[in-house]
Amino acid sequence: MRLGVVFVSLGLIFGGFFALMGGAYALGGVVEDFGRTHGVSGLASLTNILILMLMIVMVFATLLTLAERKWSAFMQDRVGPNRARFPGLPNASLAGIPHIVTDVFKMLTKEAFRPKNASKVLFALGPMLAFAPVFALFAVVPAGPTLKIFDHPVMMVSTNLDFGLLYLFAIASLAVYGTSLAGWASNNKFALLGGVRASSQMISYEVALGLSLVGMMIAFSTVKLAGPDGMSEMQMQYLWSTRVGSFDLGLPAWGIFIQPLGFLLFFAAAFAETKRAPFDSPEGESEIVGYFLEYSGMQFGMFMIAEFVEVVVLGGVIVAIFFGGWSLPFGNEWLMNLAVMKQYPILLGAIYGTVFWGKTLLLVYLQMVIRWTMPRFRYDQIQKLGWQILLPVGLANLFVSGALILWDPSLRALALFGFFVIGVFAFLTLTPPKQVRQEQEAADDHHGGHGHAAPAPHDDHAALPASTH
Amino acid sequence: MSSHSHHDPLEKRELVEADIRERTYVPEILKGIALTTKHFLRNLFGERDPNPDVVDRKGLATITTVNYPEEKVDYPPGYRGLHRLVPREDGKPRCVACYMCATICPAQCIYIEAGEYGGDDEHAESRVIEKYPKQFVIDELRCIVCGLCVDACPKDAIRMDTYTHVPSEYNRQGFVYDIPKLLKGPAVSHPSDPWYKRGSSAPPDHVHKEAHTRITAGGAALAKRPPLVEVVKFAKP
Amino acid sequence: MSDEKKIEAPKPAPPPGPPPPKNPGMVTLVIDGKEVVAKPGTNMIEAAKSVGVDIPYYCYHPRLSIAANCRMCMVESSAAPPGKLVPACQTGISEGAVIKTDTEKVRAQQKMVMEFLLLNHPVDCSICDQAGECKLQDYYMRYDFEPSRLEGAKVLRNKRKKLSDLVVLDQERCVLCTRCVRFMDEVAKAPQLGIFGRGSHEVVDISPAYGKLDSNYSGNIVDICPVGALLNTDFRFRARAWFLSAAPSVCTGCSRGCSIYADFMGQDTYRFRPRENEQINKSWMCDKGRLSYKGLNKHRVQQNGLGRGAEVKDVTPIEALRVAVEKLKAHSGKVAFMASPVASIEDLLAGLAFARDVLKVKSVYVSGRPQGEADNFLLTADKNPNRKGLEVIAKAYGLELKPFTELTRAIDTGTVKALFGLGHEVPEEDEVFAARAQKLELFVVSATNESKVVEAAHVVLAASVHVEDEGTFMQGDGIIQRFRRAYPPKGDSQPHWKWAVDLARQLGLEMKATSSREIFKQLAPQVPELATFEWDKKAPMNQKRPGISTMAASADGRPPGWREQGVPNLRGLSLPPGT
Ligand code: SF4
Ligand code: SF4
Ligand code: SF4
Ligand code: SF4
Numbered sequence A: 001m002r003l004g005v006v007f008v009s010l011g012l013i014f015g016g017f018f019a020l021m022g023g024a025y026a027l028g029g030v031v032e033d034f035g036r037t038h039g040v041s042g043l044a045s046l047t048n049i050l051i052l053m054l055m056i057v058m059v060f061a062t063l064l065t066l067a068e069r070k071w072s073a074f075m076q077d078r079v080g081p082n083r084a085r086f087p088g089l090p091n092a093s094l095a096g097i098p099h100i101v102t103d104v105f106k107m108l109t110k111e112a113f114r115p116k117n118a119s120k121v122l123f124a125l126g127p128m129l130a131f132a133p134v135f136a137l138f139a140v141v142p143a144g145p146t147l148k149i150f151d152h153p154v155m156m157v158s159t160n161l162d163f164g165l166l167y168l169f170a171i172a173s174l175a176v177y178g179t180s181l182a183g184w185a186s187n188n189k190f191a192l193l194g195g196v197r198a199s200s201q202m203i204s205y206e207v208a209l210g211l212s213l214v215g216m217m218i219a220f221s222t223v224k225l226a227g228p229d230g231m232s233e234m235q236m237q238y239l240w241s242t243r244v245g246s247f248d249l250g251l252p253a254w255g256i257f258i259q260p261l262g263f264l265l266f267f268a269a270a271f272a273e274t275k276r277a278p279f280d281s282p283e284g285e286s287e288i289v290g291y292f293l294e295y296s297g298m299q300f301g302m303f304m305i306a307e308f309v310e311v312v313v314l315g316g317v318i319v320a321i322f323f324g325g326w327s328l329p330f331g332n333e334w335l336m337n338l339a340v341m342k343q344y345p346i347l348l349g350a351i352y353g354t355v356f357w358g359k360t361l362l363l364v365y366l367q368m369v370i371r372w373t374m375p376r377f378r379y380d381q382i383q384k385l386g387w388q389i390l391l392p393v394g395l396a397n398l399f400v401s402g403a404l405i406l407w408d409p410s411l412r413a414l415a416l417f418g419f420f421v422i423g424v425f426a427f428l429t430l431t432p433p434k435q436v437r438q439e440q441e442a443a444d445d446h447h448g449g450h451g452h453a454a455p456a457p458h459d460d461h462a463a464l465p466a467s468t469h
Numbered sequence B: 001m002s003s004h005s006h007h008d009p010l011e012k013r014e015l016v017e018a019d020i021r022e023r024t025y026v027p028e029i030l031k032g033i034a035l036t037t038k039h040f041l042r043n044l045f046g047e048r049d050p051n052p053d054v055v056d057r058k059g060l061a062t063i064t065t066v067n068y069p070e071e072k073v074d075y076p077p078g079y080r081g082l083h084r085l086v087p088r089e090d091g092k093p094r095c096v097a098c099y100m101c102a103t104i105c106p107a108q109c110i111y112i113e114a115g116e117y118g119g120d121d122e123h124a125e126s127r128v129i130e131k132y133p134k135q136f137v138i139d140e141l142r143c144i145v146c147g148l149c150v151d152a153c154p155k156d157a158i159r160m161d162t163y164t165h166v167p168s169e170y171n172r173q174g175f176v177y178d179i180p181k182l183l184k185g186p187a188v189s190h191p192s193d194p195w196y197k198r199g200s201s202a203p204p205d206h207v208h209k210e211a212h213t214r215i216t217a218g219g220a221a222l223a224k225r226p227p228l229v230e231v232v233k234f235a236k237p
Numbered sequence C: 001m002s003d004e005k006k007i008e009a010p011k012p013a014p015p016p017g018p019p020p021p022k023n024p025g026m027v028t029l030v031i032d033g034k035e036v037v038a039k040p041g042t043n044m045i046e047a048a049k050s051v052g053v054d055i056p057y058y059c060y061h062p063r064l065s066i067a068a069n070c071r072m073c074m075v076e077s078s079a080a081p082p083g084k085l086v087p088a089c090q091t092g093i094s095e096g097a098v099i100k101t102d103t104e105k106v107r108a109q110q111k112m113v114m115e116f117l118l119l120n121h122p123v124d125c126s127i128c129d130q131a132g133e134c135k136l137q138d139y140y141m142r143y144d145f146e147p148s149r150l151e152g153a154k155v156l157r158n159k160r161k162k163l164s165d166l167v168v169l170d171q172e173r174c175v176l177c178t179r180c181v182r183f184m185d186e187v188a189k190a191p192q193l194g195i196f197g198r199g200s201h202e203v204v205d206i207s208p209a210y211g212k213l214d215s216n217y218s219g220n221i222v223d224i225c226p227v228g229a230l231l232n233t234d235f236r237f238r239a240r241a242w243f244l245s246a247a248p249s250v251c252t253g254c255s256r257g258c259s260i261y262a263d264f265m266g267q268d269t270y271r272f273r274p275r276e277n278e279q280i281n282k283s284w285m286c287d288k289g290r291l292s293y294k295g296l297n298k299h300r301v302q303q304n305g306l307g308r309g310a311e312v313k314d315v316t317p318i319e320a321l322r323v324a325v326e327k328l329k330a331h332s333g334k335v336a337f338m339a340s341p342v343a344s345i346e347d348l349l350a351g352l353a354f355a356r357d358v359l360k361v362k363s364v365y366v367s368g369r370p371q372g373e374a375d376n377f378l379l380t381a382d383k384n385p386n387r388k389g390l391e392v393i394a395k396a397y398g399l400e401l402k403p404f405t406e407l408t409r410a411i412d413t414g415t416v417k418a419l420f421g422l423g424h425e426v427p428e429e430d431e432v433f434a435a436r437a438q439k440l441e442l443f444v445v446s447a448t449n450e451s452k453v454v455e456a457a458h459v460v461l462a463a464s465v466h467v468e469d470e471g472t473f474m475q476g477d478g479i480i481q482r483f484r485r486a487y488p489p490k491g492d493s494q495p496h497w498k499w500a501v502d503l504a505r506q507l508g509l510e511m512k513a514t515s516s517r518e519i520f521k522q523l524a525p526q527v528p529e530l531a532t533f534e535w536d537k538k539a540p541m542n543q544k545r546p547g548i549s550t551m552a553a554s555a556d557g558r559p560p561g562w563r564e565q566g567v568p569n570l571r572g573l574s575l576p577p578g579t
């Protein structure tokens, strides 16, 4: 029963992705066709903005507001939100979905309170500045292949910039304005503290963020993200491959394989940029509440939704950079060459789009699970991690990767090094830490020998007076 | 004597230099994620057992939530719940308005007004006791649920064995419980109850006879009495 | 050990002839190792009491004949035949006797007596009003503390025999000490009670020769009954003894002014009990006075009022004072003054000073309760407790006292058009005077209780009763008695003297007193009869009743003995506990 519900829900989610992406391709094709007949090309990016960003990302983020609560509940052996009801369904908690509606109503109807001495303009600007950049980040992330539909190539990205990655860095660093302005404009000590913490943290981690991607840039010699010559699609190439009939099988050059350290660094740095736990000391509910302390109603809602959009976008970006974008790990050639796919490219687009969003979903889950696993870093730990660990490791990674790429441009050496790194981490994870080992040994000792070296047979300790020992 | 002390690994734990696994964070985070994900998956796919006794829950899910108003945890035996005035077999309170509970009550939340059963009015069957509570009021908001009133009562007339707590009310007045609200639950009898000895406060007719044969008469009276102590407990909801 | 050596010392003294008394004219003996010097004829119980040795007793009462039937007071005495115990209540003291009250033998005797008394006792303390002040309970805890060994049923007797409207008897609880019988016989001089039956069927009952218990002193047998056999129907089941505190006070029922304790809880008096006073009431009081406490609780004027008939409205004390001052000013110089001898000396000292110096009266009309019946023991015909006090104060102040009839005549003829009344009691029918008072253009009264007279007043100043303040009365024989305050005045009321002081100050007379003590200190020196009275020293100890002290006095600003026993506001239930 429950299993059925879960699978039907999953099916609904993936079906939704499938339908939306198919629709996106179809709409893009129609619009592009219309544009070309009127002498304009690239109109499809408009529909992509509409569907990819406004529909999928926004809906994704909205659902995440509930999902975060529900998932965290499951992780912590709770039930999660289940009290809101749709009218007419008094007994169905519907996995808490009505809470989304009630939340929206709450946000919209609550008073947008502004402290008396807060700076009027900046206070209003804060949430917008926090929201807009994270949203805009997604513009360069490709969610599907470029396909010929109605004889016109349709790209599944809002804008295909040559400097995609640089755009990412540029826009991401803008988000700091929103938080620091919000903190400062609130005219509140704690909000200001939050803002200061947020800006220093974000600026610190931008260095590591940039550095962690340089390895990927030199591996593929590009800063472009989308398109056939973009980083995302180039990860489809195999490092080693073989064929089973017409099915191609192999190990793709995904970022995670050739740059596992880069992935870890980027993930950590990006996490810090999103200011989510364990890097949430700018919010620090239990100590300072954070830069949005004075915000209420929909203004606070903007901050909140920005955070969730950030989660989705970060998931998408990581997928595009480290997990081969929309591509399957293998069998891509086979799939693309299927007759039915050639006949209905929209179908192919929908499949790849679903793959992309599926990967993103996994990455989103990863972010959630980390948030609900890790306690919050202390502020000094955050800075230490950024400057003393991520930065040197990033530099080392850069030099080693650069050398390996120089030595073997086929990236295989890089991949082997990557596997070595992964192997080291796997080993460390699977073996118990020294302290546990010691304790185990001590316990074994105790049980084995009772601490007595004497070879005499065990006497009944309990029967003897304690003084005989 | 300490030579035979049991070795407890937890006791000997000292601050040791953090392991490489801990210092690189990643392995520990991965382990943590594995654990959290295990719970996530179990609770995602498993059905929550609504058994209010969470320790005895079965199935895949590890959720310990009790959905409160719909599901309720049984109070443990001996739980001091909402007061009740214990009724006699005839439905009147056992209470004789002795004020012991009002005296002991540290919160001074018991108010009693004693009345006297008339000689030959409608309470004829109660004349043997003479005294009864005209008003018996407990302000449950003031009560600190110490149970001293139950201990103090010489007549087993007030108990806290209802296995419910004081329900919510919309105004303070609702928490002031009087006899109609307090008098409930199964009736209780004890062999020492005065109505097993006589019908009224008047001297019994057989007073002479009994004086000379009272051992046997007493024995016969004993035989007619109810069991020594009747343990009455509310059915758990 | 050292005690015994001291005791043995005189023994080998010359055998022929008794030794000369140690203290001539007195008897010297040793009780529990303490030397006692007492008057000849004192019994052992009293002699022991004087050195703080408690000998338990039931049937003994200092003001009754000795019956020596309970056997609880048995002690060892060197003057008794060897091996025998003597009843301490009956045995007189003798020179050089050595008395021991705490030996094995005595203790065994006490245990046996207690077991015997409790053999057929119902022990229904939970519904017994005596609980808390019961000698059976006290002595059981102190001298017995053993479970009953009785098998089988107890003897059943009448548990609720109404002896009179005031007294109810529970024959099962009676320990047959005959105190009640002796009291009715010797003190009340009406032997209406007797002991009937034999053995375990012995009971107290009304003696057939009388057929009823109707003495005006029957309430006292409830007080002297050491157990809960005799109970007062008026007090029955109203309160537990340990909730009550006692304020030493004076009965205001008649001019005898019996010394009493007013037992109170919260702001209500629950009963009067006689307080020992060798000069006035010994240990007794009459039933009429005993029930006179009801006026302290019921029908009290608690709010100050303005207007008559339909225009009556309650006002604050300040507003009442303002209106009274305004109206008295308007009738300045024409206001007559009547004073009630129910008010205390302090009230009258201040009130008459106000009348003389502010209202400028030359004479004072005497109001007060009408005369009533008297008897040959305590009850007097004059129902006013302080007539003597009024007389001496008026004389010292140079005010003429005029009888009440002159006031009525003056009102009828119209000579008196404005009247100030200190106290609402009048010696004629309330209705009659109320009708007369309708003619008055101004009638201001400071009143304690509601009555027709009060309804006829233009301004009613709520006055407190005597248990709500400290003060003194001068009873019929000229004895001045101090009484103590039990609890603060009810409602908005304040003492008569306070009203007099407030009015006098508003009307331009400097009066500084802020307490009844100051009133007495300032004004009593003018009165020769009062001048020598030591107001502070004569105050009886404000003792609390033995029992559970529910809250230390003024631990949180409450008066001693205060217990939150207010009626919870519950579904239309609002009976004050005193009703
Ligand atoms: S439980 Fe304690 S506080 Fe509550 S009524 Fe009983 S004695 Fe008073
Ligand atoms: S202690 Fe028991 S019998 Fe006494 S008043 Fe309280 S409930 Fe009634
Ligand atoms: S007389 Fe004393 S011992 Fe007997 S029932 Fe009354 S309180 Fe208890
Ligand atoms: S009724 Fe009371 S006073 Fe009278 S004999 Fe019995 S115990 Fe004594």
Ligand code: FES
Pocket (backbone or CB within 6 Å): C056, C057, C058, C059, C060, C067, C068, C069, C070, C071, C072, C073, C074, C087, C088, C089, C090
């Ligand atoms: S007091 Fe002495 S025998 Fe009763």
